[in-house]
Amino acid sequence: MGFFLYDPLGLKRCGKSCRLRWLNYLRPNIKHGEFSDDEDKLICSLFTSIGSRWSIIAAQLPGRTDNDIKNYWNTKLKKKLMGKLVPHHPSQNQRKPHQSPNYPSFFPLFPPQSPTQTGYFAGYESPISAPPNFLNSSTDFSTNVPPTAPVQTQESYVGPLFGGGEASSSSDGSCNNQVIRGREHDNYGVPSGNENLGLQSFFFDGYSDQKPSGLGYGESDPVDYSSLEEIKELISTSNVCSNLNFFC
C-alpha cells in the first residue's frame, strides 16, 4: 500500500504516480507532437546500438521522454522497420486495413547475439547515425555499464516545482551520471535472467496470438530462434541497410 498524497480532487495518486505524470506529461518543454525524421533515425540508430535502453535514447532527444520514445517505437517505428525489412510473400500483400500484418516470427533481432555484434542493423553504411557526442563518447555498451553516460543534459526540463534541484535529468528525471541503474544487466543491456524479454517484446507486439504474458525473471520464453540464420542471411545479403530509407 503506497502513501497517497493529499488529494482534494479525490484522485488516487501516490507520490510515485504524480512524479511520473509530471515527468512524462506535465513537465514544461516536453514535446508532444510528431517525431521528426531525424528523431526517427536517431532512435533507430540508438536502438540498434544499445537496444531498448529508452532512458539513454531519450537523453539524446531533448524534450522527449523515455516513455514517449518507448511508445513511439512500439506503435510506429517498429512497424515501419518491419514493413521495410520483411520480404512480403505475394499472398501477404493484400492486407485489409485493420488486418494484423503477418510478420514472420523470426523477425526480431535484438539483442545482439555476440559481443562483436552490435545489432542486426549495425554495420550498415547508413545515413542513420547517432550524434557524435554519443557514439564518440567513451561509452562502451558491450560492457556491463557505460563508463560515462553520453547524455546531454536536460536541466531545463526540471520544472520549478522541483526547484531545479535535481542535478540534471534524463528524460524522466534520472540523474545523468546514473543513467544505468535498476536491475543488473547482462552484457547486452538486458536484465540478467531476462535475456529474451527484450527480444520477446520485439517479437510479440500484439500482432500475434502468441503474445506471451507473465514471464518472470529466469523463465524461458517461447521465442523460436530456428530462423535466426535465415534472417541473418536476409540482412547480410540484402541491401536493406544501405539502401533502405526507413522514413519515407
Added chain:
DNA sequence: AACACTGGCAACCGCCATGCG
C-alpha cells in the same frame, strides 16, 4: 447509425539500486 476493431498513449506494475536513519 450501430457495432467491431485497431492504434496511440498515459498510466501502471514490478524489480532493483540508492540513500538515509
Added chain:
DNA sequence: TCGCATGGCGGTTGCCAGTGT
C-alpha cells in the same frame, strides 16, 4: 550492517478516439 522509503527503469496494461464494416 540492516531495514525502510524512494527513485529509476523497462515492460505491460487499459482506456478511448478514430476508422472500417
